[in-house]
Amino acid sequence: MDFSLTKYLNHWLKLTDMDRGTNNPEPTRTGAFSRTGSLGSSLRKRSFSISSSVSYRIDDDIGSEAVSEAGDIGDRALQSNRHSVSSSCRLSLDLAMEGGSVIHPEDLHKVSVASPMPENVTSPLPVYPLKGPGDEKQEKQGLPMSLEYISCLIHLAVFGILGVFTRYLLEKLFGPSLLGVTSNETIVYPNLPSNMVGSFLMGWWGVVFKGDISQVSDILAIGLTTGYLGSVTTFSGWNQKMLDLSVDGHWVQAILGFLIGLFLVAYSIIFGIETAKGFRWILKKLNTRSEKGVPSSNCNWTLNSSRRHLVAMLILLLVLGVLLGVSGLLLKEEFSSGSSGAQLWLACLVGPFGVWIRWFLARLNGRGLGKSGILRWLPFGTLITNVSAACIMAGLSTIEKSVNIKNFDTVANGIQLGFLGCLSTVSTFIAEFNAMRESKHPWRAYLYASTTMGISFVLGILIFNVPVWTKGFT
Secondary structure, three states, X not given: OOOHHHHHHHHHHHHHHHHOOOOOXXXXXXXXXXXXXXXXXXXXXXXXXXXXHHHHHHHHHHHHHHHHOOXXXXXXXXXXXXXXXXXXXXXXXXXHHHOOOOOOHHHHHXXXXXXXXXXHOOOOOOOOOOOOOOOOOXXXXXXXXXXXXXXXXXXXXXXXXXXXXXXXXXXXXXXXXXXXXXXXXXXXXXXXXXXXHHHHHHHHHXXXXXXHHXXXXXXXXXXXXXXXXXXXXXXXXXXXXXXXXXXXXXXXXXXHHXXXXXXXXXXXXXXXXXXXXXXXXXXXXXXXXXXXXXXXXXXXXXXXXXXXXXXXXHHHHHHHHHHHHHHHHHHHHHHHHOXXXXXXXXXXXXXXXXXXXXXXXXXXXXXXXXXXXXXOOOOHHHHHHHHHHHHHXXXXXXXXXXXXXXXXXXXXXXXXXXXXXXXXXXXXXXXXXXXXXXXXXXXXXXXXXXXXHHHHHHHHHHHHHHHHHHHOOO
16 A cells, blocks of 8 residues: 555655655665665664554554544535545645646645545445546535535435335334244344344445446435435334333343344345345456446436436425425324334334434444544444434333323334434444454454443343332333
8 A cells, every 4th residue: 555655755755865866766676765875875764663553553554544434424424525635635635746746745744544435434345436438537616515415415305214114114114913934022122123124234335336326326325325224224213122121121032132143233234245245246257248238327427417416305394394294294183193114114213313423423433532533443433323212222121011002102113213223323333343254353243242241231231120120110
């Protein structure tokens, strides 16, 4: 990996030798630096030692930041799409050096050498968008930053509501009333199918084909991964079902529920990645055999103008209005019955708030703690949302047992299904877990999973189990 700091040091040393009268314009290169004199050699030995240690640290920092950002980076994705200050500075300096401009050492502090390029952190696997022969890259002209932010919120809300619908339908399909695969009394908890489906699709849309989706629209990629898949899956529901088992004394089943659940969602994303890569291979083969290549979807469907962005935003805004309006009317009709349908419609109304908060907190992923950014590899944004949603759900479950009022049950279950189900996520969590597992430090994946599950379960015991045991709630 070519690090800018090493490149700048090498360039400066070369200029220093030339300024001191070195007549050899093409010095013999040995290792990473050229040797042109005793002073130059001494400087290079010292610089090589410094740059080697710095490069190793930078490599570890970049790897830590990349795995932490494998799932989601929140609204920082919008800023990175517009070229962040650090990456722009780095690119400008690279171009200046290639053009022969002089870069002085005192200017090196302005360069962010620990910031990877955006394509290095979008997914744990490299992504190469499919293109037909002769396709040319078109420069995307997006919306102003404020409208782009609003458009992203609209996408997240629409896809979040669709994610709530999908999770609800999968829970009903595999539940006792239909297929009878899941149950509240076993380790095969009701949200397991939706967590597996969301993790599988994360391998497709969030890893392998994320670059292709971003070619159409960066905001669409955020809507599908953070909005839809993040809402199809839920960590808070998973944790609460394990608490329900433990409160009745089924501790072994609760622990197995965490372990088996982690195993299944981990292999769901792996299966998704492998099948998506196979499908990509088939598309590439078909593309090479066709003279015309892939149909001109890159030209026709790409949102490469502000007008197209605005039209897409208005369409999604209309869809959002319809979804919220219908959900509000149906909730008004069914609320008094206390049915699962009433819970679903309330969940659709409050779900977008959970998606928005999770997306905003995802900006903490890859940042670490403090100014030095320690524990940069730990996705604090995802960790905070999952733990906080699990604790709030445990608190609502405790109040629900103590109050035992039908209308409150409808409100509590609607909030748990919608707001908390969208606030917590398994798809992003497992994407980060998978990226850590494939990194140079695979132990971080298991420490991250243990930390998330351990903190959520222990706090849940204090919030839910202890009051139920002491107060005798049933």
